[in-house]
Amino acid sequence: MRNSVFVGLDWAYRSHAVCVIDAQGSVLKHLTISHDAQGLGQLRHALAAFGKALPVAIERPSGLIVDALVEAGHQVFAIHPNAVKASRPRYRSTNAKSDAGDAFMLADLLRTDGHRWHALQPQSAAIRGLRALVRTRDDLVATRIRLANQLTALLDAYWPGATCIFAAVDSPIALAFIEQWPTAARNLTARQIAAFCKRQGYSGRRSPGVLLERLQAAAPSLCEPALAQAQATAALALVALLKPLSAQIKALDGHIALAMAALPQAVSVMSLPRAGCICAAQILAELGDVPERFATAEQLCSEAGVVPVTYESGKSRAVTFRWACNRRLRQAITCLADNSRHASPWAASVYHAARKRGCDHPHAVRILARAWTRVLWRIWTDGTVYDPAIHSSACRIEISQQG
Incomplete structure (x- = not known):
């Protein structure tokens, strides 16, 4: 890499250590900036003193600090943390570690091994927006799965029938069923189930009689009334979390569809x-x-x-x-x-x-x-x-x- 100045930035949540070195590896400047508007302005001003389009090494490929560097015209190189970890013995023989030392190491890796990495290519705002929507949806789906598993385990402990009457315990119809009958409904009839399904607009292929058979075939509840009531309260709390979570996932699906329609790729x-x-x-x-x-x-x-x-x-x-x-x-x-x-x-x-x-x-x-x-x-x-x-x-x- 034919540059005379190299920059290493050790990223953190509240502050970032920055090191600027020359082509011989000598330190030209060390500074620590805060993760706010003032800190980003300080970083732009400090790097401007050494020129434009400087190569900057960092351990993450995205984020506010990366966007600020790209916007300022610098070349950002994302070095995988595993590569940084494997390179530490080159610079020290002990387990000692410091933010300033890591910033220097990143800059020096770019100086000596810069040919092994490629500068980040700025993505369009449309792609970054789609990524925000998709990743948020993925995280919400993961949360829904965890809550659904927690609800299933709870119901299995005091009313297993509620987990098997419908295909998925986190489906709208299953959540509505648990809301209406949070404890074991031993005397539930096919007529009551039919009325419930009609109110919920249930479009499943199973008749009320089949649903009742599923409910009756499940293991019976053996919990004491006081314990069952406490567990039912906990189940209702999980239902109250799952219902709006599913609604937000569905809303994000619509936003993602609109974003995809606007992208030629x-x-x-x-x-x-x-x-x-x-x-x-x-x-x-x-x-x-x-x-x-x-x-x-x-x-x-x-x-x-x-x-x-x-x-x-x-x-x-x-x-x-x-x-x-x-x-x-x-x-x-x-x-x-x-x-x-x-x-x-x-x-x-x-x-x-x-x-x-x-x-x-x-x-x-x-x-x-x-x-x-x-x-x-x-x-x-x-x-x-x-x-x-x-x-x-x-x-x-x-x-x-x-x-």
Whole structure:
């Protein structure tokens, strides 16, 4: 990297340590800035004294501080924390650590190994907005799952029937049922269930009689009345959290659909088999709209965590799961791959071939996800839509070597 000045920034929640060094590694300036408007202004002023478009190394690829540096015209290089951790023995032989020392190390890594990293490519405001919507939705869904699991465990302890009468305990109809009958309703009749379903607009395929049979087939409640009442109060508290949470997730679905409709790249991603709006949005939010970000399909496969990591030393060789990756992107692409095998004969053949070789389901899905990631990279780079006649045949790789 042919620069005369390098900057390292050790990020923290309340303050950031900054180090500026020259081409020989000598420290030109050390400073600590606060994470507020005054601190960001101080950072811009301090860096301006050393020139424009300075290379800045930091351990995170996004955030307010990164946006401020990019807006000021500097080149931001996101260095993975694992790379920083592995480099510490180069600078000290003990476990000593300081923010200022880490800032210097980041700057010096950029000076000596800058050719190994690429400057961040600013994403459009539309993509950043979509990413905010998608990630918030994902977090809310994770919260809903945790609360639903907690509610299921609670109901299993005092009224198991409430968990099995409907398909999902966090569905609107199930939550309404628990609200109306928070404790074991031993004398509930099919007529009462029918009236309840009618009020709720239940459109399920199960008759009130079948629902009653499910309720009666569950393990009976053996709790004492006082304990059951306390547990029912706790269950109602969880229901009160789940209902608005589900409503907000549904509202975000609408906002995400509108955001996707305004993005030209959405057409490419949504052309893949079984790539619904939400799954496509999850993929596009992590990919962005800068095709130059990934020079090859293999780079994207590594970023998505759908290829393994190989360790070789002497006669030993090990192929292991890739932990360091964009986990949100991996989740979205593997979800797409798992769904696609039900709609694409080519995807089904890749999946079943992996299973025949002894791969378990998650491994086979990752193998298929790697194949789809190659297709995704091509249509995303070219700005085209998926064509089975072209892309599936172009993606025939050595399945036996996939991980």
